[in-house]
Amino acid sequence: MLRRHARLALTALATEAAVGYPDRLHRRLPHPVVGIGALIDAAERRLNRPERSALERRIAGVGTVAGTAGLAVLAGLAASRLPGPAPVLAATLGLAQRSLHDHVAAVLTALEAGDLDAARTAVGRIVGRDVAALDASGVAAAAIESLAESFNDGIVAPAFWLAVAGLPGLYAYKAVNTADSLIGHREPRWRDFGWAAARTDDLMNLTPARLAGALIATAGGRGWRIMNRDARRHASPNAGWPEAAMAGALGVRLGGPVAYDGVLTERPSFGDGPAPTAGDLRRALDVYVRACGLLWAAVAVGGRAWRR
Template sequence: MGFAGAMAVAMTVDALVGWPGGLFSRIGHPVTWLGRLISLLDRSWNRSADAPAIRRIAGLAAALLVIGLCVALGWIVQAVLSPRWGGVMILGILAWPMVALRSLYDHVDAVAQPLQSGDIDAARLAVAQIVGRDPATLDEAGIARAAIESLAENASDGIVAPVFWGALFGLPGILGYKAINTLDSMIGHRSERHLYFGWAAARIDDVANFVPARLTGFLFGLVSARFSAALSCMVRDANRHRSINAGWPEAAMAGALGVRLSGPRGYHGGMSEEPWLNERARDPLAADIPQGLRLYIRAMALLGASLVALALA
């Protein structure tokens, strides 16, 4: 059955139970454990008095240390597991916390529910949990756009990418990817503190997400009733996005739903003038978020079925 079967198990378990709140309150989550290590390295090795080159080297060393520890841990655990069905099941359960299938759905649905009922203040509070833009500047279209963009991008980062690397390399692959993605989310942004220290983390994340981002966009297109529109929008507009990867699933989602995404948005530090994806389409509304969630469910079901087919083959 192999690694593909284990990833199918991980997706199934997460879809059914997510990461229970009681479990989180008792032991946290592997990502929070990683976050503590990354924060410690950031405080210890990222010194503002150092020259930019030194800070880049320190950031590269920190990234390689975190990734190396995760890959080594995964390899050690995997080495003692039987390759038979029992070992595959255990491997899938161990990989389960690295897949954010249900969590992503719940966070986006938490935006859709109040927005559809007309409670824009509650919708702003909910969307602020998943995007960094200033919620006070968002109207219905802005909230819907932010939720749908987060759904598309995080489908790649939170599900397709970890499952992709897990299917290739098993537990070392999925743990290594999760380390890469957590590093990028914590230190990979272009703030004054992390411009140099986080440079390596951001570049490694770009490489790790290159194939999964495009695969996610293709999955959205395959399960869409607007297959041609989704794929043509993805091919035409993906490279207009500020990210070399996020534009692919976002553009495919925009074409599949027949809405425009990205564009100018307000952050707490001011406005960011981003280009539109699917520019000539209409703005998204509250009802488009559930449509996006249904597309997401179909795409993830197709991914899971593909893993099972690979395992049985």
């Protein structure tokens, strides 16, 4: 079973890297994550009412995550029984190698052309921070940080759960990760309702995040020392591993204070080097591509090592 899952994961990784999720298709058929997000949003508006107690909202949040993940598992089971190449195509929907590369490359293209406004617009599509006041270095840093973190959330973790538990595992991870991004926040509105989403996402990313950091450090030829030293500084138990590894691999400094909705937020720094430049962003993309290749190799080797 595990060997079959690993073969599916490897084939899906290769297929998604080649074709991604074309914009033409997205315009006609929104990505399934959009549907997951709509379900979670509807549940949040219906169940996360301020007049309810904290305990009631927490229980409602647990139910929302369990229900959404359960539906995702059922969808994965159904997709795994489809004939021909359909399961592979269904698996590509949970991966984001191509789209992540393309979005970050768009930021790099604008920076190298000296078009700071276009670079801010491009990076604003992949980060949640305020981008209007970012200089070129700030744009490069935002893109590199998003590239590193999304390498785990959009590629390594989905591939891990696909290889371990097939399409049900992949879809369950995407449901939980989407829930965390929408409601797993610390602000008062979501603190109780989103508790289950945040904790479940933390749990499901424990192993993949560390694997992602290791792949980045290996692909970059360095970064192990910075990763081991700085990863735990992050407020998240997982996000710091790929970000610190990327900072170490590039020899730059990432993290530090950023603004969200006009409010300055203090964040830890990763690495000892200077602030990144457009050239560092190009090198980050090269590291990313090599890390994806290493992931493919790890899945292939792991699949052969697992018993049927």
